[in-house]
Amino acid sequence: MKGLKNVIYMSVALGMLFYAVPRLDLGQGLTAPAIFGVVWICFALLVVAAHLHAILGVDEETREELGRIGRMKKWQLEKTLQGKSKQLQFRK
Structure with missing residues (x-):
């Protein structure tokens, strides 16, 4: 059951990434929306990596x-x- 929960949460995080990345203003230089977009993507990828780590049972x-x-x-x-x-x- 624990592994299923990690798969679901990782799928939700990946879905958010696929939905939000095309809508973020990333190509505008060092503006506040661009910095926010990069930081948001980094946090989302960190969540995906943490769930993948738990699914694979590395530790x-x-x-x-x-x-x-x-x-x-x-x-x-x-x-x-x-x-x-x-x-x-x-x-x-």
């Missing part, structure tokens, strides 16, 4: 590795706490 390995590290830290903390509780029991 999936990194996410899995971070999950393994988190589980290992929890396991180490649990072992440390178990060791301290055993030490407290022996002192009594």
Whole structure:
């Protein structure tokens, strides 16, 4: 379901690009409308790139590795706490 949402949002962003680019005043030099058009296109392309990145799952390995590290830290903390509780029991 998560991938479908990214595909839909990327399609909407691409649709906005195809609709708006012919209507933007880009060939007028360094005027305010031209600068706005260039900045708007850059933001729209950034949105498309972010959704494409999520669809392709480029950072999936990194996410899995971070999950393994988190589980290992929890396991180490649990072992440390178990060791301290055993030490407290022996002192009594």
